[in-house]
Amino acid sequence: MFKWPIISLCGILNFVALIALKDHSQIAFFAILALGVIMLIASWSVEHLIVYVSLVLIGIVIEILSVQQGLWSYSSKDIYGIPFWVPLLWSNFALFIIELKEVIDDYLRGRA
Numbered sequence: 001m002f003k004w005p006i007i008s009l010c011g012i013l014n015f016v017a018l019i020a021l022k023d024h025s026q027i028a029f030f031a032i033l034a035l036g037v038i039m040l041i042a043s044w045s046v047e048h049l050i051v052y053v054s055l056v057l058i059g060i061v062i063e064i065l066s067v068q069q070g071l072w073s074y075s076s077k078d079i080y081g082i083p084f085w086v087p088l089l090w091s092n093f094a095l096f097i098i099e100l101k102e103v104i105d106d107y108l109r110g111r112a
Contacts, residue, residue, distance in 0.1 A: 029084035059087030
């Protein structure tokens with residue numbers, strides 16, 4: 001019942017954390033990690049955990065390769081040219097999108 005509001009609030013708080021902590025990459029990392037944990041707890045399933053961990057790992061590789069190829073850059077270059085928090089942000093928003101799809105599916109099933 002309260003899953004979607006928690007996921008939505010955490011999605012918004014990811015951006016708030018980035019804005020508020022833009023000059024403190026390690027603190028931003030822990031804030032975004034905490035939001036991800038809250039999102040995982042609120043929407044718990046093994047599948048969500050697999051998606052989360054997979055996207056963290058894939059996000060690290062893609063971000064490092066993208067920075068090394070000159071596609072983009074970050075002002076905070078914590079490890080191999082990327083901030084610590086970037087891969088976590090990918091995973092947090094993947095959970096947000098998954099939950100949004102579930103809300104839309106539930107709504108459409110209710111109309112059918």
